Amino acid sequence: MAESAPRPSILTPATTPTTPAQKAPHIQYQATTLRNWHRKINWLNTTLVVLIPLLGLGLAARTPLTRPTLLWSIAYYFCTAFGITGGYHRLWSHRCYSARIPLRLFLAFAGAGAIQGSIRWWSANHRAHHRWTDTLKDPYSVMRGLLFSHLGWMVLSSDPKVKGRTDVSDLDADWVVAWQHRHYGKCLVVAAWLFPSLVAGLGWGDWWGGLVYAGIVRACFVQQATFCVNSLAHWIGEQPFDDRRSPRDHVLTALVTMGEGYHNFHHEFPSDYRNAIIWYQYDPTKWLIFAFSYISIPGLMGPMAYDLKTFRENEIEKGRLQQQQKALDKKRAKLDWGMPLAQLPVVGWDDFKARCAEGARLVAIAGVIHDVQTFIVDHPGGKALIAGAIGKDATALFNGGVYEHSNAAHNLLSTMRVGILRGGQEVEIWKTERSRLEKDTKGAAVVRAGEQITRVGDPIAAAVAA
Secondary structure (H helix, E strand, O other): OOOOOOOOOOOOOOOOOOOOOOOOOOHHHOOOOOOOHHHHEOHHHHHHHHHHHHHHHHHHOOOOOOHHHHHHHHHHHHHHHHHHHHHHHHHHHOOOOEEOHHHHHHHHHHHHHOOOOOHHHHHHHHHHHHHOOOOOOOOOOHHHOHHHHHHHHHHEOOOOOOOOOOOOHHHHOOHHHHHHHHOHHHHHHHHHHHHHHHHHHHHHOOHHHHHHHHHHHHHHHHHHHHHHHHOHHHOOOEOOOOOOOOOOEOHHHHHHOOOOOEHHHHHHOOOOOOOOOOOOOOOHHHHHHHHHOOOOEOOOEOOOEEOOOOOOHHHHHHHHHHHHHHHHHHHHHOOOOOOOHHHOOEEOHHHHHHHHHOOOOEEEEOOEEEEOOOOHHHOOOOHHHHHOOOOOEOHHHHEOOOOEOOHHHHHHHHOOEEEEEOOOHHHHHHHHHHHHOEEOOOOOEEOOOOOOOOOOOOOOOOOOOO
16 A cells, blocks of 8 residues: 655644745834944944044144144145045046056055045045936935035945946056055055154154144044035035036135035036136146146156146036026016017007097007006106107107117016007017027027117117217
């Protein structure tokens, strides 16, 4: 007899497949509790940009500051700041210019001393910022708040899947970038703390002061200044080239960031080695890059910086003019330019005369009927002159027959339009308006001084305004 299959025991684990447990969402999306708050913090970045700087400020309160150390701290501040602005940013992130090996090594070393990550990491984030500005894929989007764009994005744990992806293959091909990325921890310790302490110690015996002031405190100021490009440069200032996104130009941000404050220009023309294009605007990074383009090693090596890129002046001015036009259109839209001719009713001459006979105070000028009822008493030429034109075609009178009216008079007259005379004249008026007048970006007619519809022909020489 065939043996029957064994029955499953209640003690035997079930063998039916089960669906895997759903993966918990990234800590960024989880509610903050007493148990998980520490997981919401990026402790490495927090240590480097918050805890150590706070320690340095505390040590500074107990450490005497000598004049040589102060001067060295200021000098090294500008060196490391230039490592970020001229190196990480304009050289590697945007390829605004090319640099020889000595300058690239200096910028990689100085940039490491600013304690803001490796060239590769910094540039990848910055390229994502430019590509996805003001969106969730922007690593430090100001749309998430000023504090987030300044510091929050560094100290909080963010979902890496959200950040926009960018191509950094060109950076991987640069051995200076690749070497610094592999050994960034060592580069940071040496460039940020050991080197400034060594200079102060060997130079004038102030080892500890060099570490505290030229090392820790100096790096703190460089960090906060650079972070202002992500926050203040998207918050205060003007937008002379484009207002669809948040970047702005402001001299205060430029002063803080070694010239990176002309951010609206930079986002429009990121491949330009300049941030400031007007001679009096503060951009020391631009000046230093330009200076390095004239510094070389005679007989061995050409200029340290070369192939400095600038955007075509024609395109820059086009962008500025387009933005000015948008601003003009917004201002123009708030003004009363009178009822558009195409929306006015067409009135026959007999109806026009009849309405005047009934007491309407109507005047026809250039085929357009105007109601001057409320203006008669205010007419600068007196009531008699304007009253004598009621019910008549006053085109010649208005354009020099009695007085060559001013530009302001033509503008004021346009606000009194009530109709157009029938008989072919209205067709000519519409044709003139459409062909002669330019249109703004909203499609509305741009009425320039001296081009009003009511201004027709050459004025009569016998009546010229004083």
